[in-house]
Amino acid sequence: MYDRILVPTDGSEAAAIATEEAVELAELNDAELHVLYVIEPIPLGKFAAGAEPASAEWDDVVDEQRTEGEDATASVAALADDHDVDVVEAIEHGQPNEQILGYADEHGIDAIVMGTHGRSGAGRLVVGSVTEKVVRKSDVPVLTIRKS
Template sequence: MYDAILVPTDGSRAADAAVAHAVELADRFDATLHALYVVDAGAYSLLEGEPGFVADALEREGEAAVSRVAAAADDVDLAVVESVVAGTAYREILAYADDHDVDLIVMGTHGRRGLDRYLLGSVTERVVRSASQPVLTVRHEEAAADEA
């Protein structure tokens, strides 16, 4: 059913929850797991100082995040493709999924509501609305518990 599963990560606990699901699904279907981190160019373009320094730090953060995905997949002996790219997060996720014939995208959600969600936007929501592939969203446990 699934040959290639994409799990975008930002290194957060919400992303880690999605990683666990993605690893389980990839293991069940003997699929290749793709771990993707997007260095958001907009996040540092307006900062004063040396933008290259910030970009390098974000790239190192991304490499660490995809390495954590690979380590989780290694526990069950899965093939993992690690990628760190620069751009706008949701656009890069969609492009990567299309370019690599991904069958499923597994993403975490922070569970933001109201003004926070409106002001901050949601990468996951944009991917869900725009992807041609199915998108499985995994809600972070703390976010769900906060609403109870």
């Protein structure tokens, strides 16, 4: 039924719960699991108001985000490996919902599994969650996993 399943992760507890479901679904369908971490544009609030960050500061922030992404995708890959599920790890830059949908299109993803609340939690509800945007615009089924 599913050959390629995408599980976006941000390293949050909600993403970890969705990952468990995605791995099980991939195992049941003998599917390849794609794990995607999206590095969002650097928030200017990380630096003092009015201060122009030095290039080294920008590089440090980007390096920190890349390390977080590598850790998050490696964690999913380890769980998948425990279940003999093939994994493709990816880190992209941009708006999470756009990158998730674009990745799904580019890689022939058959289903997306994601948590209902990531790192930003309730605060993101004001502008609309990443999951909600993906559900509304996805051409493939999206399985949403609610954190208990």
